[in-house]
Amino acid sequence: MIRFEQVTKRYPDGTTAVADLSFEVAEGELVTLVGPSGCGKTTTMKMVNRLIEPTSGRILLNGEDIAAADPVELRRRIGYVIQQVGLFPHKTVLENTATVPQLIGTPKAKARARAAELLDLVGLDPAVYGGRYPEQLSGGQRQRVGVARALAADPPVLLMDEPFGAVDPVVRERLQNEFLALQRTVRKTILLVTHDLEEAVRLGDRIAVYGAGTIEQFARPAQVLGAPATDYVAGFVGADRGLKRLAVTAVAQADLADLAPADGKAPTAEVALGASLREALALLLQEDSGRIGVTDPDSGALVGVLTPEGVHRALRRARLQEA
Numbered sequence: 051m052i053r054f055e056q057v058t059k060r061y062p063d064g065t066t067a068v069a070d071l072s073f074e075v076a077e078g079e080l081v082t083l084v085g086p087s088g089c090g091k092t093t094t095m096k097m098v099n100r101l102i103e104p105t106s107g108r109i110l111l112n113g114e115d116i117a118a119a120d121p122v123e124l125r126r127r128i129g130y131v132i133q134q135v136g137l138f139p140h141k142t143v144l145e146n147t148a149t150v151p152q153l154i155g156t157p158k159a160k161a162r163a164r165a166a167e168l169l170d171l172v173g174l175d176p177a178v179y180g181g182r183y184p185e186q187l188s189g190g191q192r193q194r195v196g197v198a199r200a201l202a203a204d205p206p207v208l209l210m211d212e213p214f215g216a217v218d219p220v221v222r223e224r225l226q227n228e229f230l231a232l233q234r235t236v237r238k239t240i241l242l243v244t245h246d247l248e249e250a251v252r253l254g255d256r257i258a259v260y261g262a263g264t265i266e267q268f269a270r271p272a273q274v275l276g277a278p279a280t281d282y283v284a285g286f287v288g289a290d291r292g293l294k295r296l297a298v299t300a301v302a303q304a305d306l307a308d309l310a311p312a313d314g315k316a317p318t319a320e321v322a323l324g325a326s327l328r329e330a331l332a333l334l335l336q337e338d339s340g341r342i343g344v345t346d347p348d349s350g351a352l353v354g355v356l357t358p359e360g361v362h363r364a365l366r367r368a369r370l371q372e373a
């Protein structure tokens with residue numbers, strides 16, 4: 051658990067990056083920090099692993115004041131993923147992933163076996179990618195290695211600064227979905243910085259919306275979208291929040307139509323129950339029939355059919371629930 055108590059950071063030149071910050075990240079919770087450039091997100095994050103020291107206030111990790119901890123020991127407990135992944139160019143993907151466990155004394159064979167497992171978890175076949183060097187990977191693949199490497203040390207806490215920033219929107223959404231599935235199994239306590247509201251909404255159990263150096267709203271995604279706490283948040287969330295709601299509402303929440311096809315034809319495209327309505331709508335827009343099949347991700351069986359009306363009704367319901 052991470053707890054900020056009235057934390058202020060003033061840089062030597064007089065810039066107040068964050069002022070009187072108080073919030074808590076529960077164990078196993080993923081909190082996203084979102085806001086415009088320069089609002090203090092990165093400063094907040096770097097104070098947790100003591101790359102930056104607060105001017106005043108306290109930060110507690112599992113009840114312990116981190117000011118009293120040895121920074122090196124502290125950083126071993128806290129994984130850190132940054133946008134410019136920082137992989138060692140002269141080490142292979144497998145070696146990069148196994149670096150931290152080996153540093154802290156895990157036998158080489160064991161560290162490598164675990165690294166291979168984690169590469170597999172983030173969707174990189176170790177047999178294909180393990181022996182490659184970072185320059186032989188795409189940006190998205192490098193970011194996956196960054197995530198695998200941070201998880202390899204099995205830290206209870208992860209700090210992630212724009213971890214999916216360097217990739218195009220389609221790959222980004224796929225990485226986010228894979229990461230969410232992974233988080234459901236590993237349940238780390240995560241603080242994730244992004245300037246992208248959609249990413250914050252999709253990934254966060256709760257979101258901290260930053261204004262200039264302060265948190266304007268700290269709440270669940272649906273609350274931030276449905277009931278912005280201040281005019282500033284309303285402006286940041288924007289007029290297109292209906293579209294953003296598509297990204298956070300699962301197909302499973304929609305009313306599905308009967309499987310029996312009206313025109314005698316089976317649906318030609320499918321989405322899984324766990325997919326977002328946004329993904330479903332993108333597919334629907336390409337289907338002349340105006341309907342797509344919905345499958346159970348475990349069995350692969352077709353469980354119903356989604357139509358534009360189904361999407362509309364689900365969105366309407368989501369909006370009423372938030373109001």
Ligand SMILES: Nc1ncnc2c1ncn2[C@@H]1O[C@H](COP(=O)(O)OP(=O)(O)OP(=O)(O)O)[C@@H](O)[C@H]1O
Pocket residue numbers: 061062063065066067085086087088089090091092093094245
């Ligand atoms: N070392 C420093 N000295 C002085 N001011 C700094 C320093 N580092 C950051 N700042 C200032 O503190 C404020 C917050 O910076 P920070 O990097 O935390 O913002 P951010 O929200 O992460 O921005 P971005 O999204 O652009 O990365 C900014 O006004 C920035 O210019």
